[in-house]
Each structure stands twice: as C-alpha cells, then as structure tokens.
Amino acid sequence: MSAEAGTGAGRHIALPEIDSTNAEGFRRAPALDGPTWIVAGLQTAGRGRRARPWVSPRGNFHGTLVLKPSGPPEQVALRSFAAALALRDALVQLTGLPASFALKWPNDVLCNGGKLAGILLESQGLGGPDPVLCIGIGVNLIAAPDPALVEPGAVPPVSLLQETGLRITPEGFLVALAPAYARWEARFTAGGFAPLRAEWLAHAARLGEVIRARTGAETREGRFESIDASGNLILRTPQATLAIPAAEVFF
Known part of the structure; x- marks a missing residue:
C-alpha cells in the first residue's frame, strides 16, 4: 500500500515499508513525470556511502527525491550540496537553532558536532535520453545507531531528539525539507554551483582546521x-x- 500527496514542491509517495527508498525510486522512475519524494516508514535494506548499511528504525526520516536532470554527471552530482543545504534549512526552520547545525564534506549534516543526517546520490543514464537521479536522505530524528558500532575516529551519530529534545515526525520533516530543496534546486538551475558553494562554505564544519x-x-x-x-x-x-x-x- 502507498499514499500519494503533494508536498508543495513535487509529489510525495508514502510507503509503510520498503527495502530502500533509492531502489524504489529507480523502480518507479519510468512512470514519474516530475520531481517526486518517496518516503518510507521503515527501510529493511537502507544503505549509505560505499554500500554500508544505514540503520532505519521507525520514526526516523528515510526518503528519496527522484529527479530527471539534464547535464553532465559531474554537474548533476553537485546536487548533493543542494541537498545538504536544504537539510540544514529545514532543521533550522523546525528547531530555531541555527548554531547547532553544520555541514561535513562531502555529504553529512552535523548537530552539535555529531552525525545527524547523511545523503546518498545514485544515478542511471546521466547524459542520455532517460537520466534518473535519486537523492537519498536519512535523518536520525528520534534514534541514532550505537556509537560503539562506528569505526574509530568517525563522527559519532546523534539524533535530533537526543540533542534538542524536539520530537519531529518524518511527515513533518518532509513538509519543511521538500520546499527547502526546491529553493536550492531553483538557485542551482539559475545560477550554477557558485551560490551553493558560498552558502555551503558559510556552514562548513572544521573549515580552516x-x-x-x-x-x-x-x-x-x-x-x-x-x-x-x-x-x-x-x-x-x-x-x-x-x-x-x-x-x-x-x-
């Protein structure tokens, strides 16, 4: 079963459970005619960079934005920075705590120094007639993995609830995230990477260190x-x- 609705910035398909929202994005892409968010209550095979498992308990945000962008692969890939900026904007909007959130190169969002969110871009057919880009986003809204499971030296995971005391539902998070991403996508389309680069650097973790x-x-x-x-x-x-x-x- 799935539910479809509008987010104000593209379609929204809500699924109770799925293997991976990115995998579902590729499966559904041929039938999609515009930007579409796919959000699952539970992922059974979520993954991060380098095919690492991404822990996906209920209550956290597990979503993918499916786009069909034109342009060369190296330009399309810069949308990871648009996603990071949109995540930070949404988190600041929902919490009112701008000083708490920073961006870690290449694709993480930190809260009070701990890893709160990750971004995974996967693509098919870029530069061809049927390009598909899936921007996968995971946010630890209410729970984070055990820090003991993280490799030595890595940034420890945290949850938004743990760090701020705020409990935000995945649906409520998407209401803020979808239009935030749409704004950065529009800036990227109109002005290229320069405005994204400047804003990203303004919030970069450990810049100069x-x-x-x-x-x-x-x-x-x-x-x-x-x-x-x-x-x-x-x-x-x-x-x-x-x-x-x-x-x-x-x-």
Whole structure:
C-alpha cells in the first residue's frame, strides 16, 4: 500500500515499508513525470556511502527525491550540496537553532558536532535520453545507531531528539525539507554551483582546521581550506595543496 500527496514542491509517495527508498525510486522512475519524494516508514535494506548499511528504525526520516536532470554527471552530482543545504534549512526552520547545525564534506549534516543526517546520490543514464537521479536522505530524528558500532575516529551519530529534545515526525520533516530543496534546486538551475558553494562554505564544519582525508588505503592530513568549483575538497598538506574529489573525512 502507498499514499500519494503533494508536498508543495513535487509529489510525495508514502510507503509503510520498503527495502530502500533509492531502489524504489529507480523502480518507479519510468512512470514519474516530475520531481517526486518517496518516503518510507521503515527501510529493511537502507544503505549509505560505499554500500554500508544505514540503520532505519521507525520514526526516523528515510526518503528519496527522484529527479530527471539534464547535464553532465559531474554537474548533476553537485546536487548533493543542494541537498545538504536544504537539510540544514529545514532543521533550522523546525528547531530555531541555527548554531547547532553544520555541514561535513562531502555529504553529512552535523548537530552539535555529531552525525545527524547523511545523503546518498545514485544515478542511471546521466547524459542520455532517460537520466534518473535519486537523492537519498536519512535523518536520525528520534534514534541514532550505537556509537560503539562506528569505526574509530568517525563522527559519532546523534539524533535530533537526543540533542534538542524536539520530537519531529518524518511527515513533518518532509513538509519543511521538500520546499527547502526546491529553493536550492531553483538557485542551482539559475545560477550554477557558485551560490551553493558560498552558502555551503558559510556552514562548513572544521573549515580552516586540520583534518584527515582517507582515500582507499591512503590517509592524508592537512588544513581544510575550501571546496572548489567542482565540489572537491581543498586540502593543504605540508607537501602540496590537493583537490580531492572523494574521501572519508575524519576530524
């Protein structure tokens, strides 16, 4: 069973349970004619970056925005920054606590320094006649994974309820998130990445500080200087200034 409604920023399909909202997004994409949010009460096979399991208990937000964007893959991928900015906007709107939320490169949202939300972009057919982009978003609204299960050095997970005392339903969160994303999508379409980059940097966690970036078996330590016009992490090490397109970042 599913329910369909409007969010004010695209269609909204609500499902009681699904394997993965991203997987469902790809299954439904051929029949969709506009931006569509797919939200599930429970995910049985949710996943994060590098195919890691994403714990998806009821009461947390598990959703995917399905888009059919034109443009080259590297440009389409910059929508991860639009999603991060929309998440922060929605959280600030709902809590009134702007100082609590920061953005961690490449695709996490922090609350009081802990990992509150993650973003997973997956795509098919970009640059072709039938492109599909699924922007998967998970937010720990009421529960977070056990910190003991997180690898050493990683940012510990937190929940919005734990950090702020506020209990927000997934449906209430989508009411704020969907129009927030629509605003950033419009800015990206009209003005390119520059306005998103500037706003993202204004809320970046640990900007100007020493961090570690792990790519495969190699870990580099340096000062987090910026992100460039392609969304790459700019890391200044004692040997060189590097532009890193993908990495795991540790504080």
